[in-house]
Amino acid sequence: MSTVATRSPLKPRKSRLLTAVMAVYLLYTLVPLAWLLISATKTQQDLLSTSGMAFGGTFALFDNIAETFTHDDGIFLRWLGNTLLYVVVGAGGATILATAAGYGLAKYKFRGRRAVFAVLLGAIAIPGTALAVPTFLMFSNLGLTNTPWAIIIPSLVSPFGLYLVWTYATEAVPDELLEAARIDGAGEVRIFLTVTLRLLMPGVVTVALFAVVSTWNNYFLPLIMLSKPEWYPLTVGLNQWSAQASGVGAQPIYHLVITGSVITIVPLVIAFLLLQRFWQSGLTAGSVKQ
């Protein structure tokens, strides 16, 4: 923090013009979200009849929330539970695997390490969605489609997280500390759990947060892996509700799609706001290596 204040000998003055220009961009960022929030307070009727940025005649937010959770036998709650399951197991597992592997690559000069790098980098360049069809067919042969495993297993791998922990561990974990622990007779796993993990924490929180976001927001993978709504996460479920609006015998439930969207966003926004301090320092350290 102090670097920002002390780094320029001139200590530039705040610029109102620059702030105003950025405020315009801020509007672009916030207006759609404001529209979404305002729309979530309207009844379906008001939604269709009143102007987008104005509140409707009745404040229906709480009715909408209640209806979102009870519509279609409370399937939305089930989707929320599924999403939480995928996030806890998938993103949690991804964080653990990426942390251990990133640390291993940073601090152990074992043979074959370069080969591991090469394979990882090559794999990152391959579009994830290009793998979707073969992964689906493989999982289908293994009998894993239409089960939570089809979502969880692919979520366990985060090459970006590995990269982040690797760069972070290189900086944050001094070799001398590891040597000292070894001389004290500690095993490698114990060193990792008692010494390393604490030093890596900001990096780990960052990786966890990004893994949570990508699992929470995952759409393509569940879309292809699941054909029954009972295992849908929120994203696929919402889109299914939205798609109900068109086609034969359509019964639009726009107000539920919009309210459901708000409910889907809120937990992540809160997580990012609360964990700001961690993920921002984690990313900064990660970029030291570039």
Place this chain on the structure above:
Amino acid sequence: MTSISAPVEAPPARPARTPRNVGRLRVDRKGWLFVGPFLAVFALVFLAPIVYAVWLSLFREQVFFGGTEFVGLDNYAAVLGDAKFWESFFRVLLFLVVQVPVMLGLALVAALAIDSARLHAAGFFRIVVFLPYAVPAVVAALMWGFIYGDTFGLAADLNELLGRKAVEPLSGDWILLSIGNIVTWEFVGYNMLILYSALKVIPNDLYEAAAIDGAGTFRTILSVKLPAIRGAVMIATIFSIIGSFQLFNEPNILRSLAPNAINTFYTPNMYAYNLSFGGQQYNYSATVAIVMGVITAIIAYVVQLRGSRKGA
């Protein structure tokens, strides 16, 4: 915990094997303990599907008898001569050439502004600009899709205000631009954060030296900041290129709102998806995916080469 396999692959070229060196090797080998689990899952969900996709691409479904027959590289020849594939490919290429520079330009300006120490409430700007990244692509696409719509969206309000159909974001002429806007809205903040993180670690003495040389704000940006974050710019560029070629979520979701403007082969990924799940043409679909993967990897590699040469 003495490792029994220690002597087997001792490197012959090493200098005298002092006890210390041997200990070092033994410790280092335990790195596999940490890397192993990741690699095992990685092999299952990254490497195996690639191998399987290549295998699939060499066969073709038999229409009447069921089963598949080996056709060598026929599928590849078919993809390369497939007008639908090229139409979708050039569409995402156009998207890439326009959207990526706009998005990264905005991200760079935002990162420089937030880093400049001249901005009021810089911390607030940083978090709000980043905020859309926390919004799922599905929600972003639905939200913008509704806003674009002429039943209850802001586009409808605007048209009503102007008294004519001035904007039709969901029509065929506008739709690519509309998708570009959604993707830009989603990812400027993420890219801003990558660039901002790189700006923050520029050593102070560089700024001091620039100030002593009498460099102004823009001179400092050009001569100190931009060269220092070249690596981050390159990473952001490569991620964006890969993302553009993979374009799927936004057009796929908008399709239910604009079925006439977006067809089943709107992007290569949508084409591959619809071949598989609409037409059961798994082998051909795998081939499309591989061809796109190879093209993406080549372009990402070339960008990386050019990027690193410029600085050398």
